[in-house]
Amino acid sequence: KAGVTQTPRYLIKTRGQQVTLSCSPISGHRSVSWYQQTPGQGLQFLFEYFSETQRNKGNFPGRFSGRQFSNSRSEMNVSTLELGDSALYLCASRPFSGANVLTFGAGSRLTVL
Amino acid sequence: DAKTTQPTSMDCAEGRAANLPCNHSTISGNEYVYWYRQIHSQGPQYIIHGLKNNETNEMASLIITEDRKSSTLILPHATLRDTAVYYCIVQPRSGGGADGLTFGKGTHLIIQP
Numbered sequence: 001k002a003g004v005t006q007t008p009r010y011l012i013k014t015r016g017q018q019v020t021l022s023c024s025p026i027s028g029h030r031s032v033s034w035y036q037q038t039p040g041q042g043l044q045f046l047f048e049y050f051s052e053t054q055r056n057k058g059n060f061p062g063r064f065s066g067r068q069f070s071n072s073r074s075e076m077n078v079s080t081l082e083l084g085d086s087a088l089y090l091c092a093s094r095p096f097s098g099a100n101v102l103t104f105g106a107g108s109r110l111t112v113l
Numbered sequence: 114d115a116k117t118t119q120p121t122s123m124d125c126a127e128g129r130a131a132n133l134p135c136n137h138s139t140i141s142g143n144e145y146v147y148w149y150r151q152i153h154s155q156g157p158q159y160i161i162h163g164l165k166n167n168e169t170n171e172m173a174s175l176i177i178t179e180d181r182k183s184s185t186l187i188l189p190h191a192t193l194r195d196t197a198v199y200y201c202i203v204q205p206r207s208g209g210g211a212d213g214l215t216f217g218k219g220t221h222l223i224i225q226p
Binding site for chain 2: 042043045046060
């Protein structure tokens with residue numbers, strides 16, 4: 001069974017640009033959530049999608065957005081990038097019902113210059 | 114704020130049992146204890162979860178006190194590959210909750226050769 005796939009793995013952007021990150025969940029998993037990890041703040045929840053609808057949202061500004069497609073694949077977008085957006089962005093999937101077990105991808109490491 | 118308290122770091126000799134404690138004194142009746150770990154530069158990996166009974170799987174054992182206010186994750190024969198940050202999380206069994214998973218700072222376990 002293929003794991004959670006995130007692309008791109010690494011990227012460098014400059015302040016003011018925008019970025020789109022992609023996540024393909026485990027086959028059959030209908031829930032996708034996104035987390036930001038920085039050295040200072042640790043792992044923080046961004047949002048969760050299920051059946052193309054955002055179900056939960058963390059405490060992040062509106063520059064952070066996401067969407068989920070009918071095949072459960074998900075994208076997140078960060079607009080007007082700031083230096084503080086430099087982080088590892090992690091995607092996780094789960095079946096939504098049953099135990100609250102997330103399977104994480106390897107992450108996309110974003111550097112903002 | 115995280116609902117759990119863990120030591121910042123611990124050392125363990127290779128081949129010995131690693132016992133990682135977690136305090137969760139405000140855990141509610143419908144919340145389970147989940148453990149994840151994160152090896153450097155990788156996404157978190159699910160280890161085990163439980164409600165009130167002790168649990169064991171191929172990776173670890175989970176001991177939860179009778180009052181459910183604390184738990185211990187046991188890696189029976191630690192290897193160098195077990196060096197990672199271990200996160201203890203309390204969460205309802207299913208559903209992500211409004212705030213997603215709250216990871217806290219975790220315990221950095223270092224296995225010494």
